[in-house]
Amino acid sequence: MSDLIQPLSESTEPPTALQIKLQRRSRWNAVLRYTLLTVVGFVMIYPLLWLVGASFKSNAEMFSSAWFWPKDATVQGYIDGWKTSTPYTFATFFFNSMQIVIPKVIGTAISCTLVAYGFARFEFPGKKILFAILIATLLLPDVVTRIPQYLLFRELGWLDTYLPLIAPAWLAGDAFFVFMMIQFLRAIPREMEEAARVDGANTAQTLIFIVVPILMPALVSVCLFQFMWTMNDFLGPLIYISTVEKYPVSLALKLSIDATEAFNWNSILAMTVLALTPSLVVFFIAQKSFIEGISTGGVKG
Amino acid sequence: MAELQLRSVEKSYGNGFKAVHGIDLHVKEGEFMVLVGPSGCAKSTTLRMIAGLETITGGEVLIGDRVVNDLVPGKRGIAMVFQNYALYPHMQVRRNLSFGLRLKRQPKEQIESATQDVSGVLEIEELLDRLPKQLSGGQAQRVALGRALIKQPEVFLFDEPLSNLDAKLRASMRVRITDLHKRLRDEARPATVVYVTHDQVEAMTMGDRICVMKDGHIMQVADPTTLYDRPANAFVAGFIGMPEMNLVPAALAGGKGGQSLTLDGQSISVGKDLEARLESSGGRVTMGIRPQHLEIVAADADDALTGKIVNLEFMGHEVNLHADVGGETFVCVVPSDQFDKNLQRGDRVGLRPRTSKMHVFDIHTGANISLA
Numbered sequence: 001m002s003d004l005i006q007p008l009s010e011s012t013e014p015p016t017a018l019q020i021k022l023q024r025r026s027r028w029n030a031v032l033r034y035t036l037l038t039v040v041g042f043v044m045i046y047p048l049l050w051l052v053g054a055s056f057k058s059n060a061e062m063f064s065s066a067w068f069w070p071k072d073a074t075v076q077g078y079i080d081g082w083k084t085s086t087p088y089t090f091a092t093f094f095f096n097s098m099q100i101v102i103p104k105v106i107g108t109a110i111s112c113t114l115v116a117y118g119f120a121r122f123e124f125p126g127k128k129i130l131f132a133i134l135i136a137t138l139l140l141p142d143v144v145t146r147i148p149q150y151l152l153f154r155e156l157g158w159l160d161t162y163l164p165l166i167a168p169a170w171l172a173g174d175a176f177f178v179f180m181m182i183q184f185l186r187a188i189p190r191e192m193e194e195a196a197r198v199d200g201a202n203t204a205q206t207l208i209f210i211v212v213p214i215l216m217p218a219l220v221s222v223c224l225f226q227f228m229w230t231m232n233d234f235l236g237p238l239i240y241i242s243t244v245e246k247y248p249v250s251l252a253l254k255l256s257i258d259a260t261e262a263f264n265w266n267s268i269l270a271m272t273v274l275a276l277t278p279s280l281v282v283f284f285i286a287q288k289s290f291i292e293g294i295s296t297g298g299v300k301g
Numbered sequence: 302m303a304e305l306q307l308r309s310v311e312k313s314y315g316n317g318f319k320a321v322h323g324i325d326l327h328v329k330e331g332e333f334m335v336l337v338g339p340s341g342c343a344k345s346t347t348l349r350m351i352a353g354l355e356t357i358t359g360g361e362v363l364i365g366d367r368v369v370n371d372l373v374p375g376k377r378g379i380a381m382v383f384q385n386y387a388l389y390p391h392m393q394v395r396r397n398l399s400f401g402l403r404l405k406r407q408p409k410e411q412i413e414s415a416t417q418d419v420s421g422v423l424e425i426e427e428l429l430d431r432l433p434k435q436l437s438g439g440q441a442q443r444v445a446l447g448r449a450l451i452k453q454p455e456v457f458l459f460d461e462p463l464s465n466l467d468a469k470l471r472a473s474m475r476v477r478i479t480d481l482h483k484r485l486r487d488e489a490r491p492a493t494v495v496y497v498t499h500d501q502v503e504a505m506t507m508g509d510r511i512c513v514m515k516d517g518h519i520m521q522v523a524d525p526t527t528l529y530d531r532p533a534n535a536f537v538a539g540f541i542g543m544p545e546m547n548l549v550p551a552a553l554a555g556g557k558g559g560q561s562l563t564l565d566g567q568s569i570s571v572g573k574d575l576e577a578r579l580e581s582s583g584g585r586v587t588m589g590i591r592p593q594h595l596e597i598v599a600a601d602a603d604d605a606l607t608g609k610i611v612n613l614e615f616m617g618h619e620v621n622l623h624a625d626v627g628g629e630t631f632v633c634v635v636p637s638d639q640f641d642k643n644l645q646r647g648d649r650v651g652l653r654p655r656t657s658k659m660h661v662f663d664i665h666t667g668a669n670i671s672l673a
């Protein structure tokens with residue numbers, strides 16, 4: 001903040017009364033702003049802090065105080081929670097979640113890239129109509145398609161398998177991601193692809209060697225969102241998965257609320273913390289390319 | 302290496318816009334051909350049809366003796382340098398250079414030695430391990446040039462490769478490219494080049510021949526001197542040369558002392574040389590005289606147009622004098638040491654054209670009718 005005012009006072013003459021006044025005012029502004037931001041930031045993050053803290057509290061202490069720091073910390077919640085009230089441990093449920101998440105993320109990355117590349121770079125008959133339909137599905141609320149989709153997958157005999165959850169992703173079913181990639185591609189100049197074609201690359205080679213690497217930041221974002229949304233998806237598995245053995249983490253958490261008469265809040269919270277970890281880890285690993293500059297370098301003045 | 306031919310090539314875009322109206326062009330083997338014209342005259346479109354990046358909607362393009370209309374760019378034996386460099390941002394310079402060769406699965410040692418050769422010629426050895434974003438504009442354009450050179454194509458295509466560079470760098474790159482072209486010619490592997498620019502200085506200094514385009518038509522194809530001295534039409538006359546040629550409507554008429562041109566009630570005799578060249582004996586015409594070929598004389602002198610000075614631009618080594626003659630502005634370039642310092646805005650002066658250097662154009666078609 002003080003950097004901003006420096007040039008004003010840099011002249012050899014002593015600062016005038018007005019300059020001093022301006023400096024003081026902007027310093028006060030900075031103090032005020034940062035205090036406000038810190039307070040609001042703390043309020044926002046507090047529930048999360050409480051969640052982590054409370055997962056180490058005993059069940060008795062849980063509701064005695066709104067403060068997040070446990071008086072006498074215990075990992076009993078983690079031990080009980082991991083065992084669950086079912087014959088399976090949480091390891092099974094994590095494994096199940098991965099069985100849904102990983103194919104879904106891969107499928108999304110591949111299918112969305114292909115579809116977006118097609119829309120952004122090629123002219124074909126019916127393109128306008130198809131694009132309009134794509135946008136329309138973006139605006140369509142999910143609930144509208146739930147029942148027909150359920151009937152379709154029942155006909156296919158896919159109930160109580162992960163296929164209804166995974167298959168749409170392989171068919172670029174998430175219009176939002178396709179749309180996002182198209183917008184990203186549109187902002188990338190075509191010259192690099194044209195240079196590749198002149199260099200002798202065919203369409204597939206251009207896509208793999210040129211477009212995909214340039215698209216990488218967008219692709220990482222798509223995978224990240226898909227990972228988190230799928231990890232957190234509750235309704236999808238609830239509708240299609242009926243065997244406890246096949247439950248993903250999101251359903252398993254609910255399971256521990258249902259099954260016991262007196263809720264073991266600390267074990268529920270402990271498992272919630274664990275359920276959050278994969279998303280957080282993935283986010284921090286991907287953060288660099290997620291935020292990194294986009295298509296600079298190839299085309300600049 | 303091969304020649305390049307365009308035979309009544311046409312281009313209509315998907316939206317129905319006709320950008321190129323049947324052009325014929327023959328670029329000889331090893332020739333440096335410059336396509337020049339104002340923005341939007343379809344230079345890029347033409348070049349991209351040669352490259353195979355746009356479909357050809359009429360006519361034929363031949364490279365060597367092959368019709369390439371239906372070949373993909375990679376199979377045409379061309380290399381292209383883009384205005385924006387279009388380097389692959391995620392590859393180091395080395396891999397940018399070798400991308401084409403790697404696609405062709407050439408042996409490693411061969412790729413390595415080709416990379417060394419090219420980077421030596423272009424002095425980019427130190428840059429080989431950098432990413433494009435770590436290069437300056439001039440360096441990036443040299444790499445782009447290297448990426449074209451390494452393929453040893455039959456035809457080089459350039460689309461305004463220097464317009465993103467500052468003036469100084471542009472001048473040095475200009476020399477570098479022409480030197481390279483000469484060098485390849487000396488090494489007996491001449492490169493056929495089609496070079497697009499909107500900059501007439503680039504065109505005049507680089508081209509063996511220049512093709513001037515306007516609105517998807519070719520206006521004239523000729524070497525720089527011919528283009529300057531014998532422009533085929535008023536468009537070329539006005540486009541080539543700095544400052545622009547003065548093009549002013551006038552009346553051509555015969556008389557006792559030979560033919561004369563009249564404008565604003567003032568007549569000047571056309572002189573023997575021009576009279577011999579003229580293909581017309583009278584009527585409305587456009588007269589054309591370059592600013593360098595107008596001499597400042599006393600107002601009311603013989604065979605001079607009298608006008609009023611409306612602007613004076615001092616350029617250092619020369620002075621641009623703008624004079625109004627009956628509503629038409631003439632620009633006249635005078636070397637500083639010959640310029641009468643007493644002249645001021647508002648003064649009346651005489652402008653005497655060197656008629657031997659004058660051109661007369663058909664007022665409707667713009668065709669030069671003083672070339673005979």
Ligand SMILES: Nc1ncnc2c1ncn2[C@@H]1O[C@H](COP(=O)(O)OP(=O)(O)O)[C@@H](O)[C@H]1O
Binds near residue numbers: 338
């Ligand atoms: N994809 C396109 N669709 C329709 N018209 C186009 C397209 N590309 C270029 N044009 C038009 O064709 C004409 C020539 O364009 P271009 O070849 O880029 O000109 P130049 O390179 O000489 O400036 C321009 O009028 C331009 O608007």
Ligand SMILES: [Mg+2]
Binds near residue numbers: 344345346461
């Ligand atoms: Mg252009």
